[in-house]
Amino acid sequence: MQTDVKSELAALADPKYSEFNKKIIPGAENILGVRMPAVRNISKKICKEDWRSFLDKPAFFYEENLLRGMVIAKAVMGFDERLDRIKGFVPEIDNWAVCDVFCGELEVNDGQDKEELWNYCLELIDTDDEYRMRVSAVMMLDHFLDDRHIDDVLRLLTTRYHPGYYYKMGAAWTLSYCFMKYPVKTEPMLFLDSLDGEIRNKAVQKISDSFRVSKEDKERLKAKKKGL
Secondary structure: OHHHHHHHHHHOOOHHHHHHHHHHOOOOOOOOOOOHHHHHHHHHHHHOOOHHHHHOOOOOOHHHHHHHHHHHHHOOOOHHHHHHHHHHHHHHOOOHHHHHHHHHHOOOOOOHHHHHHHHHHHHHHOOOOHHHHHHHHHHHHHHOOOOOOHHHHHHHHOOOOOOOHHHHHHHHHHHHHHHHHOHHHHHHHOOOOOOOHHHHHHHHHHHHOOOOOOHHHHHHHHHHHHOO
16 A cells, blocks of 8 residues: 555645745655645545555655544544554654644544543643644644633643744644633733743734634733733
8 A cells, every 4th residue: 555655646746836835844854745635535545445554654755644644533443542543653743734734633532532632632742842742732722622621721831831933833823712712711821921922922913813803802912912
């Protein structure tokens, strides 16, 4: 299967799209330039075949890493196996695109499975590794903005620090959605001294760019930020 996948990806390569991706995805290597709808179609085919064989072989192209994340997220398997494969895959993530696609594609049932994933997010947020911490932040955005977890999400993202740009942007992105869903809980947390200033500024910017937030709320947050 691995040879077939490489061949299929190579046949779909677009040099111009490859150059575009190289500019916006620092850290990604060997980008063929295959567009996401085509990558997604290939992942669906892999999931219907011998996907374990695909995952057991190393990836060379950026698009293969995308596929690995998508297959781990979607293939039919028990959650214990999925979590083991997640834990094996996350240390391989070295760019924001694979992180975000993987987190968004992942399917997890409410209940014990979701709590086990949450516990893994708690581990990742304390690794002091830029992309593992981003995975945690984006996983929170995609799966844990709910009544049970929101207080912990806010506490963690306003007290954990890493100088890496991509962790900061992931944390800001998640905090902006926290505000959209839980504005009363989130607003005071955005102005804690413990929150990194760059994360705060970017979160307020993202909130200000959203059509889901009122003009009054946007102006109030901007004024508070300016007053710090």
